[in-house]
Amino acid sequence: xxxxxxxxxxxxxxxxxxAKELPQASDALPQYGGHGYVPGSRQEEGFVDRISxxxxxxxxxxxxxxxxxxxxxxxxxxxxxxxxxRPHAVLRMNTGCMxxxxxxxxVVPRRLGTNAVHHAFTxxxxxxxxxxEKVKEHEIDVWVDRAQYxxxxxxxxxxxxxxxxxxxxxxxxPEASEVILPNVGTIDCxxxxxxxxxxxxxxxxxxVFLVRVKEGFLAMxxxxxxxxxxxxxxxxxxxxxxxxxxxxxxxxxxxxGGQPDIDALRLYPVNFSPEGHALVDTSQVIHRACFExxxxxxxxxxxxxx
Amino acid sequence: xxxxxxxNHTGRSVPDVRTGEQFYVDVLGAHHCNTISSAxxxxxxxxxxxxxxxxxxxxxxxxxxxxxxxxxxxxPRGEDGSRIGFSVSRQRFDDVVARAxxxxxxxxxPVQHPEHGPFGESLYFTDPGGNFMEVCWRRDEEVxxxxxxxxx
Numbered sequence: 001x002x003x004x005x006x007x008x009x010x011x012x013x014x015x016x017x018x019a020k021e022l023p024q025a026s027d028a029l030p031q032y033g034g035h036g037y038v039p040g041s042r043q044e045e046g047f048v049d050r051i052s053x054x055x056x057x058x059x060x061x062x063x064x065x066x067x068x069x070x071x072x073x074x075x076x077x078x079x080x081x082x083x084x085x086r087p088h089a090v091l092r093m094n095t096g097c098m099x100x101x102x103x104x105x106x107v108v109p110r111r112l113g114t115n116a117v118h119h120a121f122t123x124x125x126x127x128x129x130x131x132x133e134k135v136k137e138h139e140i141d142v143w144v145d146r147a148q149y150x151x152x153x154x155x156x157x158x159x160x161x162x163x164x165x166x167x168x169x170x171x172x173x174p175e176a177s178e179v180i181l182p183n184v185g186t187i188d189c190x191x192x193x194x195x196x197x198x199x200x201x202x203x204x205x206x207x208v209f210l211v212r213v214k215e216g217f218l219a220m221x222x223x224x225x226x227x228x229x230x231x232x233x234x235x236x237x238x239x240x241x242x243x244x245x246x247x248x249x250x251x252x253x254x255x256x257g258g259q260p261d262i263d264a265l266r267l268y269p270v271n272f273s274p275e276g277h278a279l280v281d282t283s284q285v286i287h288r289a290c291f292e293x294x295x296x297x298x299x300x301x302x303x304x305x306x
Numbered sequence: 307x308x309x310x311x312x313x314n315h316t317g318r319s320v321p322d323v324r325t326g327e328q329f330y331v332d333v334l335g336a337h338h339c340n341t342i343s344s345a346x347x348x349x350x351x352x353x354x355x356x357x358x359x360x361x362x363x364x365x366x367x368x369x370x371x372x373x374x375x376x377x378x379x380x381x382p383r384g385e386d387g388s389r390i391g392f393s394v395s396r397q398r399f400d401d402v403v404a405r406a407x408x409x410x411x412x413x414x415x416p417v418q419h420p421e422h423g424p425f426g427e428s429l430y431f432t433d434p435g436g437n438f439m440e441v442c443w444r445r446d447e448e449v450x451x452x453x454x455x456x457x458x
Contacts, residue, residue, distance in 0.1 A: 029311065029452060029455070031456055031457075033364060033365070034361075034368070035315060037359070037364075046335020046363060047362075047392075047402060047405065047441070048334065048335075048392035048402070049392070050363050050364065050392065050393055050454070051312070051363065051364075051390075051392060051393075051454070052391040052440075052442060053313075053442075054316075054389070055388060055389035055390075055438075057388065072309075073309025074309075077424065078423070081423030081424065081425070082420070082423055082425055083417045083418060083419045083420070083425075092424075093308050093313070094310065094451060095451050095453065095454050096312070096446065096449060096451030097313045098391075107387075108387045109388075116317050116368075116370030119313070119317075120314035120315045120317075121310055121311075121314050122310070122313070123311055124311060127309045127311065131310075166317075168314070169314075170314045258340050259339075259340075
């Protein structure tokens with residue numbers, strides 16, 4: 001199948017390689033909407049009730065109907081079903097969302113002066129795996145625009161349809177919301193008295209942040225509770241931040257913005273060796289909605305010698 | 307069953323992302339999610355810009371600035387490009403038309419669709435960037451389709 005897509009010459013190797021990655025086989029329905037947002041997680045009252053359909057101008061109805069049916073996997077509903085004078089076809093997806101293709105000899109796939117106009121679709125892992133087989137079969141150029149900002153279990157692929165409309169397909173596999181264990185047992189984080197109140201230290205081997213708060217020590221999992229992105233400590237803003245979907249957390253792990261209605265960062269138990277070292281047990285995960293003072297492990301009192 | 311679940315999000319361009327976002331909030335009742343300014347490869351290469359994300363009825367719109375002055379379309383029905391359609395219940399449709407009049411939102415319609423199709427009636431309008439939009443009621447509103455997202 002021919003596409004009007006440009007050559008991939010300006011894409012980075014990472015953007016091209018990432019487009020080959022596959023989720024594990026699964027028919028699990030998506031748990032996230034666009035950019036990791038979870039529809040319905042906040043009050044949605046307004047002018048309209050729900051997304052219904054997308055209308056695209058296409059140069060050839062036959063060619064595009066075949067593309068969206070065969071490659072994109074949509075069901076064909078029929079033709080001539082709208083109050084539209086031009087030839088048009090209606091296709092349906094499993095959530096009831098429709099795609100309407102309208103034949104037009106002067107298609108404008110992307111507005112002048114911007115390359116940002118794009119249309120994104122949702123697939124299950126198995127649907128996504130099938131899609132990648134189809135684009136390979138049809139030799140369609142694919143890449144991932146946000147290659148460095150995909151969480152674990154999150155899959156995106158970008159390509160163009162036969163009229164050069166910019167498309168994106170998104171898939172969140174079950175592993176995007178599973179608890180990831182570091183499997184490194186207990187780690188020795190060094191002398192507890194070397195941490196001052198306010199200190200945040202990353203232990204990369206375990207994806208753990210050890211934080212000294214005034215109540216004691218918190219060992220926090222680095223995996224975001226929204227979707228499995230690795231958070232970073234933003235020293236200048238005193239916040240943990242997920243670069244993938246922009247959730248932020250305070251020093252105690254409480255969610256502070258970016259994504260609504262998410263839990264505090266998960267904890268691992270902190271114990272102390274007889275020598276006063278902080279030991280983080282990464283085999284047990286403690287889930288919590290928000291920080292409470294008793295979650296912090298109090299360091300042993302330092303013996304005062306005369 | 308199809309091999310695709312549904313629509314995920316839409317990227318659109320507007321002359322000014324601030325006034326564009328205000329339209330989505332004031333007229334469509336959108337919620338601001340976040341403003342993405344990640345240093346992606348595209349941003350670093352000058353092919354992107356920070357962009358606000360807003361949800362309308364749970365559906366995400368990502369707004370990008372125009373890179374040039376772009377003439378606005380003459381018709382709100384999207385006769386030269388793409389159009390995003392939202393639905394309301396048949397019961398609410400007349401209220402939406404009245405609300406559009408109250409807001410002095412320029413629109414076309416309501417337009418009746420053929421009875422043998424899935425759509426009932428539609429009205430058409432544009433956002434401040436001239437992006438085409440539609441609100442309709444659907445004859446299949448009682449059909450139990452898959453949810454847009456499943457619960458965790």
